[in-house]
Amino acid sequence: MSKSALAITAKKIAIPHQRVSWRDYYELTKPRVVMLLLLTALVGMCLATTSWVDPQILVAGMLGIGLLSSSAAVINHVVDHKIDSLMARTFNRPVAKGKISVQSALGFALVLAIIGFAALAVFVNMLTAWLTLLGLVGYAFIYTMYLKRATPQNIVIGGLAGAIPPLLGWTAVTGEIHAYALLLVLIVFTWTPPHFWALAIHREKDYAKAKIPMLPNTHGIEFTKTCIILYTVLMCLICVLPYLTGMSGGLYLAGSTVLNGYFLYMALKLKFKPEPGTAMETFRFSIIHLMVLFVVLLVDHYIPY
Ligand code: HEM
Numbered sequence: 001m002s003k004s005a006l007a008i009t010a011k012k013i014a015i016p017h018q019r020v021s022w023r024d025y026y027e028l029t030k031p032r033v034v035m036l037l038l039l040t041a042l043v044g045m046c047l048a049t050t051s052w053v054d055p056q057i058l059v060a061g062m063l064g065i066g067l068l069s070s071s072a073a074v075i076n077h078v079v080d081h082k083i084d085s086l087m088a089r090t091f092n093r094p095v096a097k098g099k100i101s102v103q104s105a106l107g108f109a110l111v112l113a114i115i116g117f118a119a120l121a122v123f124v125n126m127l128t129a130w131l132t133l134l135g136l137v138g139y140a141f142i143y144t145m146y147l148k149r150a151t152p153q154n155i156v157i158g159g160l161a162g163a164i165p166p167l168l169g170w171t172a173v174t175g176e177i178h179a180y181a182l183l184l185v186l187i188v189f190t191w192t193p194p195h196f197w198a199l200a201i202h203r204e205k206d207y208a209k210a211k212i213p214m215l216p217n218t219h220g221i222e223f224t225k226t227c228i229i230l231y232t233v234l235m236c237l238i239c240v241l242p243y244l245t246g247m248s249g250g251l252y253l254a255g256s257t258v259l260n261g262y263f264l265y266m267a268l269k270l271k272f273k274p275e276p277g278t279a280m281e282t283f284r285f286s287i288i289h290l291m292v293l294f295v296v297l298l299v300d301h302y303i304p305y
């Protein structure tokens with residue numbers, strides 16, 4: 001047997017003996033994604049009321065939304081473990097690597113989902129509990145199991161699940177669906193395609209290898225860049241609506257204009273004057289953009305300009 005074949009065999013045999021730590025389970029929950037989802041939910045909660053959010057709703061709501069989102073992320077790791085093992089970005093994930101078994105991960109997801117749903121049902125309200133569960137089903141099952149493998153519009157449709165947390169925050173506080181909450185959902189919904197497609201351009205070869213029909217692979221990189229510009233313009237227009245409808249004030253308008261201006265600049269640069277790192281830069285900025293945008297919404301709410 002050649003040296004390299006021996007090394008590969010040794011690596012495979014070694015996998016079941018790898019030590020599993022709580023960090024591996026933590027990684028399965030996509031913690032940084034869930035943190036940003038929770039920020040958008042928090043903003044939904046705060047904007048739903050002119051007074052302070054009831055501490056019980058705040059704690060149980062954040063816990064329930066966080067745990068159900070984490071559970072969805074764990075299920076995504078299980079469903080995708082074969083394709084994850086084929087891609088450079090994801091091959092090291094705990095289930096893909098065989099460090100955590102499918103059964104253990106599913107057990108973990110079930111525990112998170114039960115506690116999360118119970119927290120919302122008992123301490124918040126049933127509307128929020130069901131809507132959050134719908135988010136889990138949308139992401140873990142409809143997007144991951146079906147859309148992701150079926151159509152290059154996967155992340156546009158599936159993006160609804162990731163966009164729902166501001167509505168969940170809102171319904172947690174008021175018990176009802178309000179047009180303002182849907183406006184916040186719409187912002188995240190139109191932000192998602194530029195966020196993801198920028199990364200998909202950078203990782204085009206990964207997705208081709210795993211035979212996942214992401215837009216850059218099915219329709220080409222130039223077309224994807226044009227779509228990024230179109231969705232960024234749409235997001236910029238939608239971002240004016242909170243000001244025009246009176247939900248948010250001048251501070252928000254100023255902050256969102258700066259953030260959106262830079263996002264649009266990045267999208268145009270990616271299309272017309274790209275450098276080797278521009279796609280990843282756009283992806284990284286998208287995360288800062290959404291985070292700061294929602295912080296600005298919050299600041300504007302408490303310090304009306
Ligand atoms: C269908 C919708 C979405 C898709 C397909 C998507 C896709 C991705 C991918 C592939 C990554 C890279 C993860 C990695 O580096 O391993 C990522 C990172 C990230 N996404 Fe998204 N995303 C979506 C929606 C969202 C939403 C709604 C949020 C939050 C509101 C979000 C927040 C983040 C954050 C914070 C990261 C960085 C994670 C890290 O550094 O560990 N994403 N996204």
Ligand SMILES: CC(C)=CCC/C(C)=C/CC/C(C)=C/COP(=O)(O)OP(=O)(O)O
Binds near residue numbers: 076080139140
């Ligand atoms: C209750 C609720 C609101 C649930 C769902 C929210 C949730 C966890 C959304 C995350 C969106 C996301 C990171 C998609 C990437 O999946 P991917 O499989 O395309 O990316 P990957 O290759 O990095 O796994």
